[in-house]
Amino acid sequence: MSDVGMLLKAITVGESTGRAIPDAATGETIGYAPVHTVADLDTTVERARERQPEWASRGHAERSRLLHLAADEIDAHAEELAVIIAREQGKPLNGAGARFEAAGCAAWIRNAADTTIEPEVLFEAEGTRSELHYVPLGVVAAIGPWNWPALIGIWQIAPSLRMGNAVVVKPSSYTPLSVLAVVELMNRHLPEGVLTVVAGNREVGSRIASHPKIDKIMFTGSTETGREIVRSSAHNLARLTLELGGNDPGIVLPGADAKVIAESLFWGIFINTGQTCAALKRLYVHDSVYDEVVAELKELAESTPMGHGTDEASLLGPLSTPQQFDIVSRLVADAVERGATIVTGGEAAPELGKNFFRTTIVTDIEDGAALVDEEQFGPVIPVIRYTDLEDAIVRANASEQGLGASVWGDPEEARKVAERIDSGTVWINQHGTLNPMVPFGGIKASGYGLEFGAHGLKSVAAPKVITV
Structure with missing residues (x-):
């Protein structure tokens, strides 16, 4: 044996x-x-x-x-x-x-x-x-x-x-x-x-x-x-x-280098195929870098292999349960009905096995959509365009949850924003990284x-x- x-x-x-x-x-x-x-x-x-x-x-x-x-x-x-x-x-x-x-x-x-x-x-x-x-x-x-x-x-x-x-x-x-x-x-x-x-x-x-x-x-x-x-x-x-759990926001500041932050941003979102309490769940990106950030995330989403957990080539897997698959499918379908754009993914991948949902980037979406307001807990990220930083901070803080958050861009400017985010942890130019010596916990719901x-x-x- x-x-x-x-x-x-x-x-x-x-x-x-x-x-x-x-x-x-x-x-x-x-x-x-x-x-x-x-x-x-x-x-x-x-x-x-x-x-x-x-x-x-x-x-x-x-x-x-x-x-x-x-x-x-x-x-x-x-x-x-x-x-x-x-x-x-x-x-x-x-x-x-x-x-x-x-x-x-x-x-x-x-x-x-x-x-x-x-x-x-x-x-x-x-x-x-x-x-x-x-x-x-x-x-x-x-x-x-x-x-x-x-x-x-x-x-x-x-x-x-x-x-x-x-x-x-x-x-x-x-x-x-x-x-x-x-x-x-x-x-x-x-x-x-x-x-x-x-x-x-x-x-x-x-x-x-x-x-x-x-x-x-x-x-x-x-x-x-x-x-x-x-x-x-x-x-x-x-x-x-x-x-x-949490509906963790990320804010990408004007001037952020999309190529530099893309990989850390991607894995902050999609670690464990998005099934992580402190994963990034909604991303607010300044208009000046929005298209570049979306393009970088799209490239990574389409090039990162998804498959069975024991396949040595896989880096993303299935949703763990049929129930979670149904939640993700519902939220994406609702976003499409509201007029959102599926940049990549947006559908099941039955050829890979049970409970697989393709890595999905969603644009042309705003707060108020279920995909933004609810914790999707899957391989989907809504990317919300903003022009006014004050407005982005208000949106980030609007959720009843407050587990984690992140700010991306110049470290000094990001720190100023981080101090205003209502969250148990705020990361700068990273998301979801945990240290056994550093306390972790949430606020609000x-x-x-x-x-x-x-x-x-x-x-x-x-x-x-x-x-x-």
């Missing part, structure tokens, strides 16, 4: 008891994921609560050592993990794809293990000293999405374990195998019961949100579901970190709470003041 087959065998169940998980590009069944129930969740949470104190008592150094071993295990099986991700989620092996995601899992674990938080002296005078410490919360529930299932799972899991919590993971029902594989590899080095997957349906997710014995919920997904979690968690006051680095560790711990 191949290494990929061995890893799949370790995480899947039989056809009679599991749920078939399809290859995103072909529909072929990859394996059968377990189907856990609310009763399974309750049992798992109880076990996690029992095991968490011993895990916390091991201290930061020992927990960090074991996390490094878990990262080494992922590195040793990175190719097998990448193939599972490529087939289940659809992202290609190469580029910023499945191999990138698998490697990122190990890198983010190591960063969480190595980031230190020292007690902070708040006040000191003769005879008195007050210190701020961070202690474990207890049980953290990690509810992940389907677009970067393994990596975003690690963003939730690694800091939570590092700070001494036990973790119960609820993967997306569309991509459970990637998460099951990551947890399987990590659990080869972790104590039993401190990291567990509950692969259930929406009923299980709802129970997590209201569970009286879960101390913290980390959720990445839609704003609508985030609001449901807030409502459900209110009675037991579980702490929340919510990353709820994109959620609240920070991940990564010291800020991320503090978000999965309880502040405790000790005064002597």
